Amino acid sequence: MSHLRIVISGAGGRMGRALIRAISETEDLALVGALEYSGSSHLGEDAGIMSGLRANGVTVESDVAPTLNGADVVVDFSSPSASVRLAERLAEAGIAHVIGTTGFSNEDNAAIAAAARRTPIVKSGNMSLGVNLLAALTRRVAATLDESFDIEIVEMHHNRKVDAPSGTALLLGEAAARGRGRHLDECSERGRDGVTGARKPGAIGFASLRGGSVVGEHVVIFAGQAERIELVHKAEDRMIFARGALAAARWVKGREPGLYSMADVLGLSDF
Numbered sequence: 001m002s003h004l005r006i007v008i009s010g011a012g013g014r015m016g017r018a019l020i021r022a023i024s025e026t027e028d029l030a031l032v033g034a035l036e037y038s039g040s041s042h043l044g045e046d047a048g049i050m051s052g053l054r055a056n057g058v059t060v061e062s063d064v065a066p067t068l069n070g071a072d073v074v075v076d077f078s079s080p081s082a083s084v085r086l087a088e089r090l091a092e093a094g095i096a097h098v099i100g101t102t103g104f105s106n107e108d109n110a111a112i113a114a115a116a117r118r119t120p121i122v123k124s125g126n127m128s129l130g131v132n133l134l135a136a137l138t139r140r141v142a143a144t145l146d147e148s149f150d151i152e153i154v155e156m157h158h159n160r161k162v163d164a165p166s167g168t169a170l171l172l173g174e175a176a177a178r179g180r181g182r183h184l185d186e187c188s189e190r191g192r193d194g195v196t197g198a199r200k201p202g203a204i205g206f207a208s209l210r211g212g213s214v215v216g217e218h219v220v221i222f223a224g225q226a227e228r229i230e231l232v233h234k235a236e237d238r239m240i241f242a243r244g245a246l247a248a249a250r251w252v253k254g255r256e257p258g259l260y261s262m263a264d265v266l267g268l269s270d271f
C-alpha cells in the first residue's frame with residue numbers, strides 16, 4: 001500500500017506530539033518529516049522518542065526545504081507567524097496544508113487565503129467532529145431564534161494557551177453570526193471590563209477562562225427572557241483534534257487549490 005506522506009510542523013508541541021502518536025496508529029499514513037523552529041530544544045531528536053514512542057528514524061529539523069521533499073501534506077499546529085510563512089512556502093511548492101494553529105490576525109488570514117489560491121488548504125480552529133457539529137447546530141439555533149436571545153460564548157482552556165478568544169470560540173461565533181445573516185466583525189463583543197454600559201442588542205459576547213490542564217471546553221449560550229439554551233462541547237483528549245487533522249490530510253490530498261474548512265471535510269457544510 002502506498003502511504004500518504006505527512007510532515008508535522010510544531011512537532012515538539014502538545015499537538016505535534018499527539019499527531020505523531022496518531023500517525024503511528026494508522027496503516028495508511030507515514031510520518032516523513034518533523035519541523036520545529038530554529039531555537040527549539042527538540043532539534044535533532046527522534047520524533048518517535050520525543051512523542052513517547054519507539055524511535056521512528058524521523059529527526060526533528062528546522063530546515064524547511066529538505067524536510068518538505070517528498071511530502072504530500074503538511075499538518076501544522078505551530079504559531080500564527082510560522083503558519084503564515086509556511087503557507088507561502090507550501091503554495092510555492094504546491095504541497096497541501098492542514099492548519100490547526102489559532103490566533104491569526106486579519107492580515108494573517110488574508111495571507112493564508114492568498115496562499116490557498118495556489119494550493120489546497122484546510123484551516124479550522126477546531127478539528128474535532130464534535131465541535132464542527134456544534135457549530136452547525138449553533139448556526140441553526142441562531143437562525144431560529146430572534147435577537148431577543150442574547151448569544152454569549154464561554155471557553156475554558158489550560159494555563160499554557162496563549163491566544164484568546166480560542167479559535168473554536170471564534171468559529172462558533174462566526175456560525176452564530178452567519179445564522180443571523182451577519183458578519184462576526186460587526187457584532188462581536190470581547191474583553192468586557194469596567195462600566196461597559198448595557199449589553200448591545202444583537203451582540204455576540206465572548207468570555208475566556210484559563211486554568212490547569214483543561215483540554216478545551218466551549219459553551220454557546222442563548223439567553224432569553226426566562227429561558228436559556230446552552231450548547232456544550234468538552235474535549236477530554238487532544239487525540240480528537242489529531243485524528244480530525246489527519247482525516248483532513250487524507251481529504252485534502254489531490255484537491256483543487258482553495259481554502260477549505262472542517263465542515264467541508266466532514267460533509268457538514270449544508271447541515
Ligand SMILES: NC(=O)C1=CN([C@@H]2O[C@H](COP(=O)(O)OP(=O)(O)OC[C@H]3O[C@@H](n4cnc5c(N)ncnc54)[C@H](OP(=O)(O)O)[C@@H]3O)[C@@H](O)[C@H]2O)C=CC1
Binds near residue numbers: 014
Ligand atoms: N485546530 C485545532 O483543533 C487545535 C488547535 N490548536 C492550536 O494549535 C497551536 C499549537 O497548540 P499546542 O500544540 O497546544 O501548542 P504548543 O505551544 O505546545 O506547540 C506549538 C509548537 O510549535 C512550535 N513552533 C513555534 N514556532 C515554530 C516554527 N517556526 N516552526 C515550527 N514549529 C514552531 C513551538 O515551539 P516552542 O514551544 O519551542 O516555541 C511548539 O513546539 C495553537 O495555536 C493552538 O491553539 C490546539 C489544539 C487543537
Ligand SMILES: O=C(O)C1=N[C@H](C(=O)O)C[C@H](O)C1
Binds near residue numbers: 126165166168
Ligand atoms: O490551544 C489549545 O489547546 C486549543 N486550541 C484550539 C482553540 O483555540 O480553540 C482548539 C482546542 O480548543 C484546544
